[in-house]
Amino acid sequence: MPSVVYVVDDDASFRTAIERRLKNAGYEVVAYPSAQRLLDNLPDESRPSCILLDVQIPGLSGPDLQTRLSDLDSTLPIVFLTGHGDIPTTVQTIKAGAQDFLTKPVSSDQLLGAVERALANHQTVRDRRGRLDIQRALITSLTPRERQVFELVVRGRINKQIAAQLGTTERTIKAHRQKVMEKMKAQTLAELVSTAERLGMFEMSDKNRG
């Protein structure tokens, strides 16, 4: 199953040339003349895919589309194409998480390299996203008490402190802690902390605290 490259460019001639090149390299290509058209047909992110996006397109611009996709929690890496290097735009798009930034005219090596990297990246992101989804599911299996213990453990509290805070015995905490390690499939405390970090639990609890 080939990877999919979405091409968004208002210039028909350039669009066709890119489409042709990518197909020749073995990709499946979906081309749109405007950003809106892509938004109207949101890509299936379950397949390895990426977007080749022209910066200057009439209507919704390239950076605008990037923002909209980000709002939609899209995982699709975006490779920007531009007629001329415009430093503020470049910086803005890279900060917003652009995969790459190519200047027209672009050589096949550059183009294919960037597409390949983007697809690989998408793969990674998708994998990571997959693991996170599993871990999120695991968290839901915790009981409320176990969840409390989990949050305090990853913040480095020792059993005694936790017991004092939750108003129970050190022994009970130890049992909960064992249960959490099991349920979260963590071998070591470090692994557990890393999972919590990935799931954004520190931010969440900070927010709660604030």
Add this chain to the structure above:
Amino acid sequence: MFRAIWITGLVVWLAALWQPVVAATDVPRPRSMLILDQSEARGPFYYQVFSGIRAAVNADTDAHVTIYSESLDLSRFRGQANEENLHRFLREKYRDRPVGVVIAIGAATLDLALRWRGELWPETPIVFATFDKGDLSRLKPPPGVTGGIVRMRLQDTIEAARAVVPDLDTIFLVGDPWDSQVIFRNWKDEINSAAAGLNVIELVGLKMRELRERVTALPDRSAIIYSAIYSDGEGNFYPPATALALMADRANRPIIVAAETFLSPGGIGGFVLLPTVVGSAIARLALRILNGEPSPSAPMELTDAIKPIFNWPQMQKWHVSESSLPPGSEIRFREPTFWERYRWQSIVVVATILLQATLIAILLQERRRRRYAEVEARNRMSELAHLNRRATAGEMSASIAHELNQPLGAILTNTETAESMLKSATPNLDEVKEILADIRRDDQRANEVMRRLRSLVKMKPFETRIIDLNDTVREVFQFLSVQASTRSVALDLEETPKILQVKGDPIQLQQVIVNLVVNSMDAMASLPNGRVVTGRTELCNGTSAEISISDSGHGIPSEQLARVFDPFFTTKEQGMGIGLSIARTIVQAHGGRIWAENQTGGGAIFRLSIPLAKA
């Protein structure tokens, strides 16, 4: 006794001696003069003598003198009986009229006056004018009778004839019989001596008819010498000037004359008698006598009364040059030359023409300088417009690069695709062909961008041709579309379906539209969104094309509306203020006008109108 007789004789002698003295001094003479002439009153010669007398009398303003005059007409009436009648007539007429002095003109008159003097004017002095010394020796004037004598010499007249006809060999003497002549009678005795070496043919006493016939066929190298004719020989009398005119009418040779009055009737001239000089000379003498001076015993010679005078029209007729005339000659009736006649008018006319010519020259020079200045101004405008276009091109370099990069990028990618395809064992040649066609199309597209860029930055003299303004505006909007999109400005063009045919420089008119559109985009730079530039083309009254460029910005403060086209007026931080000024200059060079307004719904609108080209 003897002694008494002696004394008595002495007294008588003394008394006799005294008497004239007493008469001259103690008893004043009557202040009157009686003029007797031998002609009829209408004769021009005597008329001029008379006017000379009158002029001299009037010149003496000391005391008035009464003038009586009698024309005795002796050339037509002669004989004893006529003389007696005249005698009686004068005696009766002047019985109670005291006469201070008698003036007798001509020898025949003097002869009568002397004979009548004893009875009619005893002791009255007589002043005469005569034309021949011989007359005096014949008449022997007694004391108290004096006058002037004019010597008319045939020799002088022949000299004049030689001057007029240099190779003269024959003279024709024309006149009444010598004995009946009153002035020229003595010429008869002079012929032999004066005309030596010449053929002399006397046409004397002929009837006028015969004479007029004869003078039509006179030989070359001859001249006519006219004395005087008083009658046609057939009972008709006329003044000799009239007779001369009759003959001159026919004569085929020049006529030499000897009286001033014969010049105008057709005489070419000669040593002529001046009757006014004669008149005034004897009148002055008569006045002196009236004033008590004694009469001089010898007559005076009136040399002033003869002068060489010639007739200019006749000189022209007979081809006589002025240089061949006797020294001291006077020329009469000379037509004043054009210059002499119209001297002042000519000067004024020439001066006016010169002044006008100068003015015209100055105006032409001014016009040339103006035209030169216009060309200069147009060149300067072209240069400035060029600079403005280059600046525009610079400003638009980003969008130009973009426009170039699109086709170049497509070409590169297509080429590499094709290469890749051709590497395979079974290349799809149809697709390769398609790719090559695309490459060619994109190359042309890039080329078109370059052409437009070149036309924008190229320095071109102002040149006009017939163009459709719709095309001009459309091209600009296409050209600026990229820049508009990078600046998030929507470009909207509403063209009239009618053809807007104008005569103009397409590059410069495009520049006007570029300046207006870029200006509108700049005006909206601070807007967060909703940036629209609308272009509209219209046909106005079928006589002009109107283009309007409007924006959706804040408009122009009303106090600045009139100034936006002024050079170096700008509201932009980096603007030079020449874009709109150049736009106006270009529009005006096309005979059009450009102005700015604010739209009621907000935003500024720039309008320009250019007259349509005549089909």
